[in-house]
Amino acid sequence: MFFKKKTHSLKAYADGQLLSIEKVNDEVFSKKMMGDGVAIRPANGTVVAPCDGVISVVFEPTYHAIGITMDNQMEVLLHIGLDTVNLKEPIFQCKVKKGQRISCGDVLVTYDENQLKSMNVDNITMCVITSQGQAKDVTFAPEGKVMAGMDDILTYK
Incomplete structure (x- = not known):
């Protein structure tokens, strides 16, 4: 018997506008030098x-970036803002610590966000897959409005 592989997803990590990572105004991200991913304004x-x-x-002492390793060994990096x-x-007030299990x-x-704006810092926030681990068939969601914890930003098997 053949079984269809179950599809899993990553959810939006912020409320806002989901964008293609190619639209980020920073070549490290837009050229996918760290890996493929998405961005949310x-x-x-x-x-x-x-x-x-x-x-x-x-990332200390700024707390502008957080890395997460999933059980399937996929690794993602959330990077808040440009040049942060x-x-x-x-x-940034970090609410987690290295080694902590999160849901x-x-x-x-x-x-x-107003403090960042007053400093002329772009708060666009990227989610980069730094290692695909055991995930297969990674597909990114189309651009559009997303709600944190609700909407898929990518799916994989």
Whole structure:
């Protein structure tokens, strides 16, 4: 007997507008130098987990990026904003720590979006697949409005 492989998904990690990663105004992301993925132009300053997994990386001291390793060994990197690695002010409040098991929808990072705007920092937030692990047939969702924890941003088998 043949069984259809079950399809899994990553959910939106922020409320906002889902965009193709090629539209990000940074060649590291738009040229997929770190890996393929998507971007969301956030409507607010809350970033949630797009999947279940373990926090594998927390970029300190800025907390602008979080890495997650899923049980299928897929690794994703959530990167908040452009050039945020250079920030000196404590903008991002990290709600998780390395090694912590998280569930889809758990709050990872919060920030004051108005403070970023006042500093002329673009808050576009990328989700990059840094390792596909055992996932197969990765398909990205079409561009459009998404709600955190609700809408699929990609599917895989």
